[in-house]
């Protein structure tokens with residue numbers, strides 16, 4: 085993600101800040117201009133003004149629950165911002181614990197939506213487009229043990245998240261049970277939105293055949309694949325062909341897992357770039373030099389080939405893993421991108437770039 089600054093005093097601020105600690109202005113995110121806007125108004129004001137342009141804004145309704153800092157123009161009919169208008173079911177707010185979980189969930193979801201907006205991927209909610217639109221249900225398991233538990237997943241544009249995933253202990257337990265090396269809310273969202281965009285961008289398009297050639301034929305029985313995966317586990321040589329053991333389960337899961345990694349990589353590279361990060365390992369021989377230098381010269385959301393992205397990714401992930409090890413933490417990126425995964429990433433890159441370019445030309 086890019087590094088944001090307060091539009092009034094240029095102090096660097098986080099994406100979810102709603103207040104500038106340097107100049108004391110209220111802050112909100114303008115998703116059309118992709119910037120943090122400093123605002124004037126009283127604490128409970130309905131209308132906020134950007135002082136230099138005198139543009140009048142209102143905050144998304146979810147600001148009252150401290151889960152959103154996005155802005156709408158004062159003249160806008162909608163009460164919710166683009167990210168929050170995707171919500172269909174939110175957690176029960178009479179449970180204080182659930183409010184905290186919702187806060188973490190929205191942080192991750194807004195970050196996801198930021199990336200979708202950067203590429204201008206199709207993004208409509210299910211009210212606007214019941215067939216192809218997107219919606220989120222954030223649900224807790226029922227109290228009654230006989231009722232079925234909430235399954236995190238995607239079904240025809242509806243992404244359901246079990247809000248237990250926002251509880252650090254519960255998530256760590258699930259990660260252990262599933263024998264995973266990485267499990268985060270953002271990772272869930274990036275995986276599930278991958279299923280959604282498979283439906284929207286691949287199914288029934290010119291991408292379907294090449295997708296099958298790389299990921300396998302998605303018409304194979306999903307339930308059988310699921311049963312096989314949970315009984316037998318992944319094939320022993322999975323590391324040569326897949327990004328994760330779960331990706332071996334079914335072509336759809338391979339696509340969603342790889343898609344999520346593409347989103348991880350582009351976000352990290354943009355963040356590294358916006359901090360001006362340069363990596364020059366001291367031990368690296370001259371002939372390998374070019375491989376180990378992080379040089380994100382161009383915006384990783386556009387204008388970069390997959391090779392450029394991958395070559396920037398190697399040094400940054402290696403350096404970040406080393407930094408984490410210095411602190412006794414787990415690896416920052418505990419995955420190995422093999423050649424087959426590189427080709428799958430390249431295909432996802434092409435699908436996203438083709439879609440982004442079309443949107444760009446239409447605009």
Ligand SMILES: [Zn+2]
Nearest residue numbers: 090093104107
């Ligand atoms: Zn400021």
Ligand SMILES: [Zn+2]
Nearest residue numbers: 144152165168
């Ligand atoms: Zn919002």
Ligand SMILES: [Zn+2]
Nearest residue numbers: 275279337340
């Ligand atoms: Zn999945």
